[in-house]
Amino acid sequence: MTRRRTTIPRLTLLAALWPLAAGAQAATPPPGAEDPRSYVEFVQDFAGHCVTRGGVQILVKSRHPTRTVKVWLDRYHGGNGTGDRSRSELRPGGEPEPLGCSKNNDAPQEWRIVRAEFID
Numbered sequence: 001m002t003r004r005r006t007t008i009p010r011l012t013l014l015a016a017l018w019p020l021a022a023g024a025q026a027a028t029p030p031p032g033a034e035d036p037r038s039y040v041e042f043v044q045d046f047a048g049h050c051v052t053r054g055g056v057q058i059l060v061k062s063r064h065p066t067r068t069v070k071v072w073l074d075r076y077h078g079g080n081g082t083g084d085r086s087r088s089e090l091r092p093g094g095e096p097e098p099l100g101c102s103k104n105n106d107a108p109q110e111w112r113i114v115r116a117e118f119i120d
Helices: 008-029
Strands: 040-045 058-064 068-077 080-090 097-101 108-118
Touching: 008 058, 008 080, 040 108, 058 068, 058 080, 068 097, 080 108, 097 108
Parallel strands: none
Antiparallel strands: 040 058, 058 097, 068 080, 068 108
């Protein structure tokens, strides 16, 4: 049996990836504007249930003094995306919101910012 190699024309590939590139540009604030992502902070707490698993509790909060930040986060477990997406509204001076433990089932767990915007 002969294997047939399939190629995708470069123009088709470029057309397929264009919306991704355009979306990435739209998420970048214009020069001189505040980037809401820069105000999202991940913090740690030594919660008992996480410490017994060999980790710490991960929380998220806003460092902006006056504006609320809406943030979308993707969860990763063992370096792989889980498909879980959370959304939080982080108020200025508000309490950090717990996300989960830094270790789960003996594998590292983390959250990454997908999108952030100010709510006024």
